[in-house]
Amino acid sequence: SAVISQKPSRDICQRGTSLTIQCQVDSQVTMMFWYRQQPGQSLTLIATANQGSEATYESGFVIDKFPISRPNLTFSTLTVSNMSPEDSSIYLCSVGTGRAGELFFGEGSRLTVL
Amino acid sequence: KNQVEQSPQSLIILEGKNCTLQCNYTVSPFSNLRWYKQDTGRGPVSLTIMTFSENTKSNGRYTATLDADTKQSSLHITASQLSDSASYICVVSAANAGNMLTFGGGTRLMVKP
Numbered sequence: 001s002a003v004i005s006q007k008p009s010r011d012i013c014q015r016g017t018s019l020t021i022q023c024q025v026d027s028q029v030t031m032m033f034w035y036r037q038q039p040g041q042s043l044t045l046i047a048t049a050n051q052g053s054e055a056t057y058e059s060g061f062v063i064d065k066f067p068i069s070r071p072n073l074t075f076s077t078l079t080v081s082n083m084s085p086e087d088s089s090i091y092l093c094s095v096g097t098g099r100a101g102e103l104f105f106g107e108g109s110r111l112t113v114l
Numbered sequence: 115k116n117q118v119e120q121s122p123q124s125l126i127i128l129e130g131k132n133c134t135l136q137c138n139y140t141v142s143p144f145s146n147l148r149w150y151k152q153d154t155g156r157g158p159v160s161l162t163i164m165t166f167s168e169n170t171k172s173n174g175r176y177t178a179t180l181d182a183d184t185k186q187s188s189l190h191i192t193a194s195q196l197s198d199s200a201s202y203i204c205v206v207s208a209a210n211a212g213n214m215l216t217f218g219g220g221t222r223l224m225v226k227p
Contacts, residue, residue: 110155
């Protein structure tokens with residue numbers, strides 16, 4: 001299994017500001033993903049964080065709004081830019097170990113935008 | 115369009131009782147199906163992962179079944195405990211480039227004493 005640490009665990013932000021969420025894994029992993037979970041909803045994939053290259057974004061998500069970095073095989077960041085109340089969600093980092101397609105999730109970062 | 119539908123949306127049971135959660139999917143081509151448990155305020159934790167050839171898989175008091183012909187899965191919880199109160203999410207992986215995952219909406223289970 002993989003141990004995933006996310007920071008911050010929660011934050012309250014003002015409209016128009018940006019917040020960067022960090023994801024640290026205890027081992028090198030091939031695949032890292034960022035998900036959003038809006039209140040009462042299931043998870044939606046934002047993007048796949050690619051090591052050493054630009055992230056691959058899903059439909060409805062763009063790099064200007066959700067810039068992602070992945071400098072190495074154990075670390076990634078997601079920035080939520082120019083926030084609005086609609087961005088209030090839980091943001092989850094996830095990693096794939098490649099073994100039987102297993103996917104592990106961090107504890108999530110709960111973001112509230114006022 | 116790939117879809118995963120879960121039922122019921124929410125469920126309340128008494129401690130010690132059994133319950134069954136349902137998952138129907140239209141994901142094609144099918145690769146595997148996973149059940150996750152998500153406690154409130156926590157990230158999802160994997161319970162089981164099943165491939166095409168597996169009909170039943172158990173993890174303690176959790177037993178998942180898969181019928182690939184009818185594209186249905188169930189998660190049976192035996193002798194429920196208060197700690198089983200959580201959301202249970204069914205996730206189906208497609209056997210295509212990128213192994214795209216489709217998430218169900220989840221079933222919110224509450225176990226009452």
